[in-house]
Each structure stands twice: as C-alpha cells, then as structure tokens.
Amino acid sequence: MADLLTPQLNAETPAPDWLQARRLAGRAAWESSELPTRKTEAWKYTSLFALQQPFMAARESAESAEELGLELPQLAGSRLVFVNGFWREDLSEIEPDAAIELVRFSEADQSQAALIAQHLGSVVPGNKHPFSALNDAVLADGVFLRILKGSKAARPVQLVWHNSPQVDAAINSQRLLVLAEQHSEATVVEHFSGQGHSFTNGLTELILAAGATLSHSRLHLESAEALHVGGLHAALERDATLNSFHVAFGGKLKRIDIVINHLGQGAHCQLDGMYLLRGQEHVDYHTCIEHAVPHCTTDETFRGIVGDKASAVFNGRIHIHPDAQKTRAELSNKNLLTSATAEVNTKPELEIYADDVQCAHGATVAQLDESMLHYLRTRGIPADEALVLLSYGFINALVEKQRLESLRDYLKPRLADYFGAALAVDSDDAGG
Amino acid sequence: MLSIKDLHAEVEGKNILKGLNLEIREGEVHAIMGPNGSGKSTLGHVLSGRPGYEITQGSVEFLGKDLLELDTEERAHLGLFLAFQYPVEIPGVSNMEFLKASVDAVRESQGASAYDTVGFMRRAREACTAVDLDQAFLKRGVNEGFSGGEKKRNELMQMMLLEPRLCILDETDSGLDIDALQVVASGVNAMRSESRSFLLVTHYQRLLDYIEPDFVHVLADGRIIRSGDKSLALELEAKGYSWLDDGEVA
Numbered sequence: 287m288a289d290l291l292t293p294q295l296n297a298e299t300p301a302p303d304w305l306q307a308r309r310l311a312g313r314a315a316w317e318s319s320e321l322p323t324r325k326t327e328a329w330k331y332t333s334l335f336a337l338q339q340p341f342m343a344a345r346e347s348a349e350s351a352e353e354l355g356l357e358l359p360q361l362a363g364s365r366l367v368f369v370n371g372f373w374r375e376d377l378s379e380i381e382p383d384a385a386i387e388l389v390r391f392s393e394a395d396q397s398q399a400a401l402i403a404q405h406l407g408s409v410v411p412g413n414k415h416p417f418s419a420l421n422d423a424v425l426a427d428g429v430f431l432r433i434l435k436g437s438k439a440a441r442p443v444q445l446v447w448h449n450s451p452q453v454d455a456a457i458n459s460q461r462l463l464v465l466a467e468q469h470s471e472a473t474v475v476e477h478f479s480g481q482g483h484s485f486t487n488g489l490t491e492l493i494l495a496a497g498a499t500l501s502h503s504r505l506h507l508e509s510a511e512a513l514h515v516g517g518l519h520a521a522l523e524r525d526a527t528l529n530s531f532h533v534a535f536g537g538k539l540k541r542i543d544i545v546i547n548h549l550g551q552g553a554h555c556q557l558d559g560m561y562l563l564r565g566q567e568h569v570d571y572h573t574c575i576e577h578a579v580p581h582c583t584t585d586e587t588f589r590g591i592v593g594d595k596a597s598a599v600f601n602g603r604i605h606i607h608p609d610a611q612k613t614r615a616e617l618s619n620k621n622l623l624t625s626a627t628a629e630v631n632t633k634p635e636l637e638i639y640a641d642d643v644q645c646a647h648g649a650t651v652a653q654l655d656e657s658m659l660h661y662l663r664t665r666g667i668p669a670d671e672a673l674v675l676l677s678y679g680f681i682n683a684l685v686e687k688q689r690l691e692s693l694r695d696y697l698k699p700r701l702a703d704y705f706g707a708a709l710a711v712d713s714d715d716a717g718g
Numbered sequence: 719m720l721s722i723k724d725l726h727a728e729v730e731g732k733n734i735l736k737g738l739n740l741e742i743r744e745g746e747v748h749a750i751m752g753p754n755g756s757g758k759s760t761l762g763h764v765l766s767g768r769p770g771y772e773i774t775q776g777s778v779e780f781l782g783k784d785l786l787e788l789d790t791e792e793r794a795h796l797g798l799f800l801a802f803q804y805p806v807e808i809p810g811v812s813n814m815e816f817l818k819a820s821v822d823a824v825r826e827s828q829g830a831s832a833y834d835t836v837g838f839m840r841r842a843r844e845a846c847t848a849v850d851l852d853q854a855f856l857k858r859g860v861n862e863g864f865s866g867g868e869k870k871r872n873e874l875m876q877m878m879l880l881e882p883r884l885c886i887l888d889e890t891d892s893g894l895d896i897d898a899l900q901v902v903a904s905g906v907n908a909m910r911s912e913s914r915s916f917l918l919v920t921h922y923q924r925l926l927d928y929i930e931p932d933f934v935h936v937l938a939d940g941r942i943i944r945s946g947d948k949s950l951a952l953e954l955e956a957k958g959y960s961w962l963d964d965g966e967v968a
C-alpha cells in the first residue's frame with residue numbers, strides 16, 4: 287500500500303517552501319504509519335482491499351464540461367473546478383465578493399500563504415490519520431477560502447472535483463481549507479463527481495472563529511467504480527454555527543470521517559447525511575463530535591437506503607468531555623434495507639463524562655412504514671410505485687431541511703431518478 | 719353498488735365486526751353512527767383492504783366485483799375512496815407529488831389519459847381553494863405537520879381530485895371548526911350525483927343538517943342494530959345510544 291504514494295510523487299509539481307515542508311512531513315508520517323486493517327475497530331466493516339491495485343498519477347484533461355458529463359447545481363456564486371485534480375480555469379468562475387478571499391494554494395499571496403501555513407492541519411494533524419498524512423505528502427493545489435471578519439458572503443462558493451474516465455485507475459488528492467473569521471457567514475458546497483475508476487483522497491478542514499456561521503455541503507456523486515477515502519474536520523469556537531450536509535451515492539468504496547470539535551461555548555452543529563447504495567457498493571461514514579466545553583449543541587441525522595448486495599457502515603460517536611456540562615446532543619441514524627442481501631452496520635457511540643447533559647440517540651434498521659404504504663395504495667398508487675415514493679420521501683425529507691434552494695432543486699430530480707420515481711411535478715413549482 | 723353480507727372481521731385475534739349487513743345503492747347517502755369502539759373505522763379499514771384485518775366470514779360486493787379479492791389499489795381504481803379518521807403523515811413526499819401520482823394511477827387504470835403537468839396543477843390548485851386550504855399546502859409533505867382540521871380538508875381535496883364512485887368519510891367532521899364543517903358539507907354536496915354514493919361515519923347529528931342522508935344506521939358491537947331515515951339521528955341525539963340497548967333487550 288505504500289505504493290499509493292509513488293505515482294503522485296513521480297508527478298510532483300514544484301511547490302513553495304512552506305508547502306514542500308508540509309509534504310515531506312506528510313510523506314514521513316505516511317511511510318512510517320501502518321494502514322488500518324479490519325482488526326482495527328474503526329475499520330472493522332470496511333476493507334481497503336480495493337486500494338491494492340496499481341494506480342497511475344492522474345492526467346490533465348482538456349475535455350469540455352459536456353464531454354465530461356459535468357452537471358452542476360446552479361448556485362450563482364464563485365466556482366472552482368478541478369478535473370483529475372488539475373484546476374480548469376475555463377470551467378471555473380470567479381464572482382467578485384468583498385467578503386471572501388478564494389485562492390488556490392499555488393497562487394496564494396504572502397499573507398494568504400502565512401494563513402494557510404498557520405491553519406492547515408491545525409484541525410487534523412497529519413500524523414493522526416494515515417490518509418491525512420498521504421494527503422499532506424502529495425499536497426499540490428489545495429483551495430483556501432477565507433471569509434473576512436464580520437462579513438457575509440453574497441453567494442455560495444462551489445468547489446468541484448471531477449474525474450474523467452482514464453485508461454488506468456488514477457489517484458487524486460483534494461484539499462480544502464475554510465477559515466471563517468469572527469462573525470462571518472458563508473455557504474460552501476463541495477462536489478465530487480466523475481466517471482470510471484479513480485481513487486480520491488479528499489480532505490477538508492473548516493475553522494469557524496467565534497460567532498461564525500457556515501453552511502457546508504459535501505456531495506459525493508462519483509461513479510459506482512469510484513474509491514474515496516476522505517475526511518471533514520471542523521473546529522468551532524464560541525457561538526459558531528456549522529450546518530454540514532453530506533450526500534453519498536454509492537461507490538465501490540467510500541469512507542468518510544467527519545470530526546467536529548466544539549471548542550468554544552455556545553457552538554452549534556447541525557449535521558445531516560444520507561447515503562444510497564446498491565449493487566455491491568460500500569459506504570462508511572464515521573462521525574465523531576467532540577464536546578470539549580459546556581453549552582454546545584449537536585443535532586445529527588443520517589439516513590441510508592441500502593439495496594442489492596451493498597453494505598453501509600455508520601458509526602456515530604459523541605464524546606462529551608468532563609467539562610462539557612449543559613451539552614445537548616441528539617443523534618439519529620435510520621436505515622432502510624431494500625433487499626435481503628443488503629447489509630448495514632450502525633452503531634451510535636455515546637461517551638459521556640459530564641453529568642448535566644441532555645443526550646438522545648437512536649439507530650434503526652427498518653422496513654418502510656406499513657401504514658404509509660397502505661395510505662398510498664388506498665389512493666390508487668400500486669404497491670411497487672408506493673415503495674419507490676416512500677423511499678424517495680425517506681431521503682428527501684433530509685434534503686427538504688437544507689436551506690439552499692438551488693441545492694434542493696439540484697438534488698431532488700436526481701433522487702427521483704435514482705429511485706425511478708415518476709415525479710412529474712416538481713413541488714417547488716406548485717405554488718406559483 | 720355496495721353490498722355487505724354477514725361480514726365478520728377480526729384484528730389481532732379479536733372479533734370486531736360480527737355479522738354486518740349493509741346495502742348501498744347508486745346515488746345514496748348513508749350515515750353510520752355508533753359508540754366509540756363499535757367498529758366503524760374497522761369497517762372502513764376492511765373495505766380498504768388494510769393489512770392486519772382478517773375477514774372470517776361474509777362477503778362484500780362492489781360494483782359487481784368481489785371486493786375482498788382485490789388489492790387495495792385495485793379497489794381505489796374501481797372507485798372506492800376512504801377518507802381516514804387519522805390520515806397518515808408522509809414527510810419528504812410533497813402533497814403535489816402525491817396527488818399527481820395518485821390521480822395518474824387511477825386515471826391510467828381506467829384507461830383515461832394522464833393530465834399534463836400544467837393542467838393537473840391547475841386542478842390541484844382549484845381543489846385546494848375549494849377546501850379552503852392555502853396553496854402552500856401543496857408544497858408541504860403529505861399531511862406533515864398539518865393540524866387535525868387541515869388533514870381532513872386534505873382528505874377531501876383528494877376525494878375531489880379522484881372523483882370516486884363510493885366515498886367513505888370516517889369522521890371527516892370531527893375536530894372541524896364551524897367554517898370547515900361548511901366546507902366539507904358543500905364539498906360533499908357538490909359531488910353528490912346519481913352515480914356516486916357516500917357513507918358518512920359521524921358522531922354528530924349536526925353534519926347531517928348540512929348533508930342530508932337517505933339512511934341512518936346505528937353500528938354497535940360490530941353489527942348494525944338499527945336503520946332508519948334522518949329522523950333516527952335526531953332521536954339518537956336526544957336519547958343517546960342506551961335508548962337502543964333498552965330497545966334491543968325489550
């Protein structure tokens with residue numbers, strides 16, 4: 287597995303000194319770390335066997351958006367598009383916004399480079415997680431988004447990492463650093479898509495200073511052959527609010543670690559996620575919320591639908607430290623199995639070391655609700671169609687919670703498509 | 719149109735309907751009254767084909783077909799409609815999506831062409847207005863977070879769009895304010911026709927002031943123990959159900 291590094295090292299692009307130092311440290315950490323096996327508790331249900339194949343360094347592509355099959359939500363804000371890990375100026379758009387600075391690491395000016403160097407890896411130490419070390423080792427063109435103190439970004443910022451089909455399975459690395467300064471506000475959408483075989487090692491760090499509000503979505507819409515091992519790591523200072531929304535359509539292997547650190551009192555996190563798997567796909571979400579200080583709240587909801595021979599893993603850890611009195615944390619994970627051979631391993635893990643806290647958790651693997659099914663059938667909707675509609679509704683209920691209308695408009699028809707639901711009417715047009 | 723003969727049904731091993739007979743002809747409006755727990759909703763559930771309700775004896779014929787042999791959706795296709803006493807909430811599926819799926823399915827089964835989207839949306843909005851619900855309810859999840867009265871109006875809206883042959887309204891008047899009661903009554907009255915029949919389950923004589931029934935039945939302990947015209951409802955209102963118990967014993 288140490289070979290994973292080789293193709294990327296060979297393709298290494300020149301880097302400024304501060305970046306080069308980071309790479310070397312990452313490389314050292316990667317080379318000295320053991321890759322997790324299924325004997326490791328956190329990897330019990332997810333095998334990395336699929337990574338044991340020769341990967342090539344990703345190649346630059348010049349295909350048009352159409353040729354790439356690139357379909358993006360119309361968010362109307364700035365958009366940076368990377369194809370096979372390479373920035374594509376022609377597909378990107380920069381909308382001037384005085385509230386933000388949005389740069390690639392390679393073009394960061396001196397003060398931006400200083401900020402990146404200061405914050406990158408501060409939430410996720412490269413030596414803690416082998417795949418973070420791998421990400422550090424091959425760091426090339428990451429993205430830095432800074433939302434300036436007291437400012438509100440006018441429009442959502444969209445970051446797209448797309449893979450084009452290549453002859454050999456290609457390896458990619460993605461890195462995003464968001465620094466939301468005090469009392470700033472912004473919306474960020476991360477978008478992973480593409481076709482064919484690829485392995486992406488994606489890593490995102492969100493830093494929310496006191497009073498900052500960040501709406502964040504991470505969409506994993508890659509092809510069924512895609513491999514992705516990635517993470518989202520966030521730090522919330524006093525009274526910061528993070529809304530983070532995760533979508534994963536299946537892939538051969540997707541493992542996403544989400545770690546949210548409540549570091550300042552009054553911080554709030556709403557974490558929603560959904561995964562849809564079929565065939566022999568495998569998705570593994572490991573979430574961990576660290577409540578280190580008092581008076582923070584977490585509201586976490588994940589839902590999944592797993593069919594055929596697919597398997598899903600959800601591990602939701604909430605860790606309430608001894609000082610974290612008056613914590614309010616809720617975690618719910620509901621799964622629907624649509625075939626007898628599908629599998630879900632779900633485990634809420636509450637570790638509570640403070641006594642004055644309100645915690646609720648629930649994890650279920652269930653069938654669709656009988657009384658809902660009957661209700662639809664009394665209205666003439668045939669049973670198979672009713673099941674489709676209910677599956678769609680089960681997932682769409684989470685989409686409806688999201689505030690960004692353009693994102694809902696993008697996801698709903700894709701969901702309907704996925705389930706094969708004949709939803710001729712888009713409800714958002716209904717009121718007109 | 720509907721002919722129920724000696725119907726016995728049980729839920730979870732418990733006998734609820736114990737030899738029920740009822741005959742509804744085209745264009746008639748029947749009202750069923752009866753004490754709590756007597757089996758009124760059970761009758762609706764059984765007619766709709768709800769899982770968990772076992773028919774142990776008897777027969778039901780609807781428009782010349784053996785109703786009990788049909789799947790729930792086939793009953794709807796044939797023109798049976800049940801307005802639920804407690805409509806189910808379905809978050810994530812918008813009312814509009816649901817209504818379109820429902821009307822499309824019923825029309826398709828009847829060999830009628832589907833409405834185009836624009837045409838359907840216009841109809842849905844009209845139905846919404848007719849039951850005095852804000853258009854915003856079309857966008858919301860089916861019954862999701864609706865108040866009791868709003869759910870009942872939503873049932874009525876579905877009935878209007880589906881244009882069924884037999885409408886069973888299970889306490890559609892319960893929990894309604896006076897204005898809503900008028901809405902329900904005028905909705906039903908507007909739909910009355912020579913070929914459409916109604917079965918109204920209600921606890922209140924008041925509804926029958928607005929929707930004049932051809933027959934009133936009293937259901938007690940799983941059987942119809944008294945039938946009459948609308949004056950029976952007035953008599954019940956004045957004397958209560960115990961009056962009938964005595965009558966039976968005597």
Ligand SMILES: Nc1ncnc2c1ncn2[C@@H]1O[C@H](COP(=O)(O)OP(=O)(O)OP(=O)(O)O)[C@@H](O)[C@H]1O
Nearest residue numbers: 729730732734752753754755756757758759760761
């Ligand atoms: N799933 C069930 N399990 C056990 N008993 C049931 C079940 N469903 C209904 N029953 C019982 O069947 C009886 C008839 O219920 P039903 O709902 O038909 O009464 P009803 O006449 O509609 O009453 P109400 O006027 O209160 O609506 C009641 O005693 C009820 O408790």
Ligand SMILES: [Mg+2]
Nearest residue numbers: 758759760803
């Ligand atoms: Mg009842």
